[in-house]
Amino acid sequence: MNRACKLLQNPPAGAPPPPLPSLLPPSLNPSNIVINLTSSRLHLVSSPSSIPSLIPPDLLPFLGPSELSSILLRSQSLPLPSLHLLSFFHSQRLLTPSPHHFALLAHSLTFSRLFSHCLSTLRHLILTHPASDPFSSLLTSASSGRCNFHSAVFSLLVTAYLHLGFLRQALDAFHRSINAGFPPDAITSNSLLNSLAKSGDFDSCWEVYTAMRKAGVTPNLCTFNIMINALCKADDAVRAREFLEEMEMNGFDPDVVTYNTLINGYCRKGRLEEALGLYKLMYRRGIEPDLVSYTTLMKALCKEDRVREAHQLFDRLRQRGLIPDEMCYGVLVSGYSRKGKMREAWIFIQAMIGCGYFPNSFICLDVVKGYASVGKLLPCLNILAQLRKIGATVAFDAYKLLVGALCHEKRPNAARNLVKWMVEDGCKPTVDIYNEIIHSFCDCVSLMDAFSLKDEMVETDIRPDENTYSILISCLCKTGEVMEAECVMEEMVACGHIPDSATCAALVNGYCNKREMSKAEGLLKYFVLEFGFHDNAIFNALINVYAEEGDMEKAFELKDRMMKLGFVPNTETCKFLVNGLFRNISTLNV
DSSP states (O other): OHHHHHHHHSOOTTOOOOSGGGGSOTTTOHHHHHHHHHHHHGGGOOSGGGSTTTSOGGGGGGOOHHHHHHHHHHTTTOHHHHHHHHHHHHHTTSOOOOHHHHHHHHHHHHHTTOHHHHHHHHHHHHHHOTTSOHHHHHHHHHHTSSSOOOTHHHHHHHHHHHHTTOHHHHHHHHHHHHHTTOOOOHHHHHHHHHHHHHHTOHHHHHHHHHHHHHTTOOOOHHHHHHHHHHHHHTTOHHHHHHHHHHHHHTTOOOOHHHHHHHHHHHHHTTOHHHHHHHHHHHHHTTOOOOHHHHHHHHHHHHHTTOHHHHHHHHHHHHHTTOOOOHHHHHHHHHHHHHTTOHHHHHHHHHHHHHTTOOOOHHHHHHHHHHHHHTTOHHHHHHHHHHHHHTTOOOOHHHHHHHHHHHHHTTOHHHHHHHHHHHHHTTOOOOHHHHHHHHHHHHHTTOHHHHHHHHHHHHHTTOOOOHHHHHHHHHHHHHTTOHHHHHHHHHHHHHTTOOOOHHHHHHHHHHHHHTTOHHHHHHHHHHHHHHHOOOOHHHHHHHHHHHHHTTOHHHHHHHHHHHHHTTOOOOHHHHHHHHHHHHHHHHHHHO
């Protein structure tokens, strides 16, 4: 017997505990000893770290899944120490608690009304055993009759799934709980309804609501508000209004949240008059509209260009003692800006700043659009300067829009200065913005400034693209500086960019205008051989120059040379040649 005990206490290395305990009397059975000892000492446990001092190390090998189940069942009146015990085994990897262990502990915690600890336990169950069926584990342990039971555990399981973002599993647990006769309470049902509404699963919302009512779960005001919100999100404002009537028939008085939800739903559907009707109904029912009510209606009115009415609502909310917030001011600033009424917009910006609110990036964008639409760009720059001083955020899109407007009005220097503001505000100008300003400089025949800006691009690690070079080449050719344009084209190719047909046409036409035909033809040949361009418009331009000068011999020789390079004469080519021949005949007749 002593030899047997020694074998039990010191089993061979790597070997599982021998099956001898079953041959021992209950009082000497190590499994019984570890169950009795742990159960009797568990009330002394205050944290997982205190477990090792209570269980002798030589008994730990005998604490298996069945022993742990027995301890949990015996210690149902000690749910927190049991929780520490499970946490210790799990953290030390001595024993992974099974779904059954988690279920027993969850029942014990729920019965003691330790709901937050139960919720945490159920989350651990779901994450530790992702392939398990927690609902079945809870139902089986509850049906055994051996553990304390509280039906709230099934509500907590639904909540645990929702906290983990497992919406489908939460929905499944909800329906299974109802079928098992343990319907989740209204709070849990509302959480599920809200999650389903946020996900856009409105059909499941109705299934849950219907199941609630059939199971005898009484909906509350929050339930109705969630359902009305879901209907409005589903663009079913008519059904939402019907649901409001059902809500009142059930003895629930709609609150401001209910009305705001409906007003928002009608506004989203473009049914503004009905939304305004609800606003008036609120007063008749003794419900005071809040800031959300007013802001929603003001936004919808501005969207329909009824800014004056939105302004009247703004005045009314202040008369009612409400304090406008940033969004409330922003709605009117944007509304007046979209109508081009910049004086009124600026008045509200000043009022907004006076109340300690700064216009956000969206409001600034609307203001810039408004000033650009009425052509008041310099006042816009002045206002932007003031907004930047107080720390308002000017969005990249606002800068881009204003740069484009300034360039369109041939104010490239102002646009260039605006780029400096962009950089100071942390917005990185794109190559398109630089190209727009370069193009504006070229339109103003300020080539030095255009090339200076190109150099600035390179210094700020913004690589000129094909469009940059094409703009510069086109401008140089228009001003007769074709050789300089050809140098820019060579730089363009060296930088890895392929000239397009517009660049080729600009250079060839430039040489044609200077009547340097050999250079024009040589350049066209270069584009054909290097880049495979066969643009008949460029080829025809060369033919037309010879035809206009009456040098038909050179025109036909050019045609032959170009055909060898792959050009195919078209009707335009024939027209130029025929016109040239007629011109020669007319000259001979004279």
